Amino acid sequence: MVSSLRIRPAKRIAGEIHAPSDKSITHRALLLGSLAESGSFIRNPLWAEDCRAMLQCLRNLGLGAELDGPGLRLSPRPLQSSDVSLDCGNSGTAMRLLAGAIASHRGVQATLIGDESLSQRPMRRVTEPLRQMGAEIAGDTAPLTLIGRQLRGIEHDLEVASAQVKSALLVAGLRADRTTVVREPCQSRDHTERLLRSIGVGIRSAEGWTEVEPGPLPGFEIDIPGDFSSAAFWIVAATLLSGSELIVHGLGTNPTRSGLLRVVNVVLESERVALGEPMGDLVIQQPAKPKPFTIEGELVPLLIDEIPILAVLATQLQGTSLFKDASELRVKESDRIAATVTFLTQMGACITATDDGMIIEGPTPLRGAVLNSGGDHRIAMSQVIAGLLAQRDSVVNDVDCIATSYPDFVKHLEKLVEY
Ligand code: S3P
Numbered sequence: 001m002v003s004s005l006r007i008r009p010a011k012r013i014a015g016e017i018h019a020p021s022d023k024s025i026t027h028r029a030l031l032l033g034s035l036a037e038s039g040s041f042i043r044n045p046l047w048a049e050d051c052r053a054m055l056q057c058l059r060n061l062g063l064g065a066e067l068d069g070p071g072l073r074l075s076p077r078p079l080q081s082s083d084v085s086l087d088c089g090n091s092g093t094a095m096r097l098l099a100g101a102i103a104s105h106r107g108v109q110a111t112l113i114g115d116e117s118l119s120q121r122p123m124r125r126v127t128e129p130l131r132q133m134g135a136e137i138a139g140d141t142a143p144l145t146l147i148g149r150q151l152r153g154i155e156h157d158l159e160v161a162s163a164q165v166k167s168a169l170l171v172a173g174l175r176a177d178r179t180t181v182v183r184e185p186c187q188s189r190d191h192t193e194r195l196l197r198s199i200g201v202g203i204r205s206a207e208g209w210t211e212v213e214p215g216p217l218p219g220f221e222i223d224i225p226g227d228f229s230s231a232a233f234w235i236v237a238a239t240l241l242s243g244s245e246l247i248v249h250g251l252g253t254n255p256t257r258s259g260l261l262r263v264v265n266v267v268l269e270s271e272r273v274a275l276g277e278p279m280g281d282l283v284i285q286q287p288a289k290p291k292p293f294t295i296e297g298e299l300v301p302l303l304i305d306e307i308p309i310l311a312v313l314a315t316q317l318q319g320t321s322l323f324k325d326a327s328e329l330r331v332k333e334s335d336r337i338a339a340t341v342t343f344l345t346q347m348g349a350c351i352t353a354t355d356d357g358m359i360i361e362g363p364t365p366l367r368g369a370v371l372n373s374g375g376d377h378r379i380a381m382s383q384v385i386a387g388l389l390a391q392r393d394s395v396v397n398d399v400d401c402i403a404t405s406y407p408d409f410v411k412h413l414e415k416l417v418e419y
Pocket of ligand 1: 093163164188189304305
């Protein structure tokens with residue numbers, strides 16, 4: 001069943017939560033743990049649909065995985081061909097990372113499939129360089145059928161900054177015959193590099209450049225930090241609802257993920273580093289309203305998933321905010337430029353789409369409205385937050401997709417919002 005949420009105008013955000021675990025890092029821990037030479041332990045993995053899909057695909061390729069207290073104990077076995085199609089569901093990260101792993105395991109054969117949205121997303125950006133490495137892959141959109149081969153290390157320049165593609169090539173490079181180099185037009189999230197480096201794999205990187213040596217992967221223990229992209233919804237709500245007080249414990253603050261902090265004012269406490277990933281407790285108390293902003297160039301990948309909720313923020317700021325260089329948004333789980341402009345226009349915002357972004361004139365009061373997420377989790381959650389800021393009740397339809405990345409979202413909504 002596809003359900004709906006009725007959202008009332010809120011007074012403020014008040015309370016504390018543990019951030020839901022990071023989706024990107026959970027994906028990488030699952031994949032790298034299943035390719036390692038010995039067992040791994042993942043403490044607090046994200047139990048969301050995307051990561052469950054990744055885990056099921058890996059189980060179908062032979063991975064042993066058992067629940068153990070707050071975590072998952074992985075017992076890797078050599079990857080084996082899967083006679084069932086591996087269903088990545090809605091997850092682009094699962095499909096692209098798995099492509100790199102399967103393509104580089106000689107003799108392993110599998111077909112990657114996905115839901116309607118994932119089946120339309122561009123995969124050539126990953127199949128093409130993998131083919132240059134010698135991979136045998138049929139298809140440039142899902143379904144992708146792969147037959148693993150001994151690959152060659154290559155030097156590859158990505159056309160768009162993409163952590164998924166970079167990671168797929170680095171994973172493939174671990175089993176190539178020589179060094180693999182990946183260059184990006186600007187820095188995308190670097191979770192794969194940090195995890196590999198902290199478990200002793202031969203990887204070097206600088207901004208926009210990464211090089212990996214082939215070699216074995218040791219098992220590891222990892223504590224998954226909180227997901228900045230999930231916390232972003234509460235950060236924006238607390239920034240806009242005056243008198244708010246919010247604490248998010250255990251939040252990942254990796255600079256390649258937390259570009260939103262250049263726009264909003266927060267305090268970070270108890271900062272620490274775990275397996276190369278910085279984290280801390282984020283505190284917002286009586287925040288000042290931010291100034292309108294321009295998001296462009298190198299900043300875009302550092303907050304790519306937060307752009308819909310940043311657009312909600314921009315509608316409430318005095319002046320013009322601009323999003324440029326963000327055409328990648330058009331090939332996410334939905335066309336997020338079109339989806340964001342549609343729902344904010346419905347609510348009375350002054351927002352215009354451009355080819356690669358949006359122009360927003362604020363502030364405009366938001367009207368309550370009946371909204372539809374189109375099955376995109378981040379659009380659904382952005383619509384809920386916009387509903388909290390509106391003057392009348394709203395209804396957000398098709399909210400089951402929120403479980404893709406943030407199964408506890410409604411629980412946290414009930415906990416944090418005061419009416
Ligand atoms: C992700 C990288 C980003 C992001 C996606 C998750 C990852 O995509 O939008 O939600 O886990 O590597 P791109 O790598 O395509 O930019």
